[in-house]
Amino acid sequence: MSKFVKELIISEIESQIGEVRDFVVVDSAKLDAITDNGFRLKLQEKGISTLTVKNSLARRAFANAGVEGLEDVLKGPSTLVWGGEDIVALSKEMSKWASDIENLAIKGGSTEGTALTSDDVTKLSKSPGRMELIGEIVSRILGPGAQLAGAIKGPGGTLAGQIKTISEGDES
Numbered sequence: 001m002s003k004f005v006k007e008l009i010i011s012e013i014e015s016q017i018g019e020v021r022d023f024v025v026v027d028s029a030k031l032d033a034i035t036d037n038g039f040r041l042k043l044q045e046k047g048i049s050t051l052t053v054k055n056s057l058a059r060r061a062f063a064n065a066g067v068e069g070l071e072d073v074l075k076g077p078s079t080l081v082w083g084g085e086d087i088v089a090l091s092k093e094m095s096k097w098a099s100d101i102e103n104l105a106i107k108g109g110s111t112e113g114t115a116l117t118s119d120d121v122t123k124l125s126k127s128p129g130r131m132e133l134i135g136e137i138v139s140r141i142l143g144p145g146a147q148l149a150g151a152i153k154g155p156g157g158t159l160a161g162q163i164k165t166i167s168e169g170d171e172s
Helices: 003-017 033-045 055-065 087-100 118-125 130-167
Strands: 022-027 048-053 078-083 105-111 114-117
Touching: 003 048, 003 055, 022 087, 033 048, 033 087, 048 055, 055 078, 078 087, 087 105, 087 118, 105 118, 114 118
Parallel strands: none
Antiparallel strands: 022 078, 022 105, 048 078, 105 114
């Protein structure tokens, strides 16, 4: 491959990944064409992109883009996967696919410059996602306020009931 062609491929990889810094790398080389195509289409429906790369060119593209942590996992057949809501959602999706498709193997990944092994990706897939964490934070913030409102409303409701009873003339 000529130097000009290599530079074209590197610039294409850089343009496709853009500003993304969270990746999972899988080995999909053993998949048959029908399974691989179905896999990619289902991921695309969920806003997840895939790109099968030549490792040496991908390393150079990542170095140019400032992405770190993928040097060790870019060995052998590699398909880059990125997108989705966050790295946890991406890890959950790829772990699900790896368990559903026999010949699909997670090789590792990278998040914010930190390298992830395949075990790290699996562990990350079991942690709560971004929306789950936001929901938990909101419920913890609202919890004391709801308790305070209940404490204030209880005696107030009792007092209002007593005032209503007195106003109706049913004094005891």
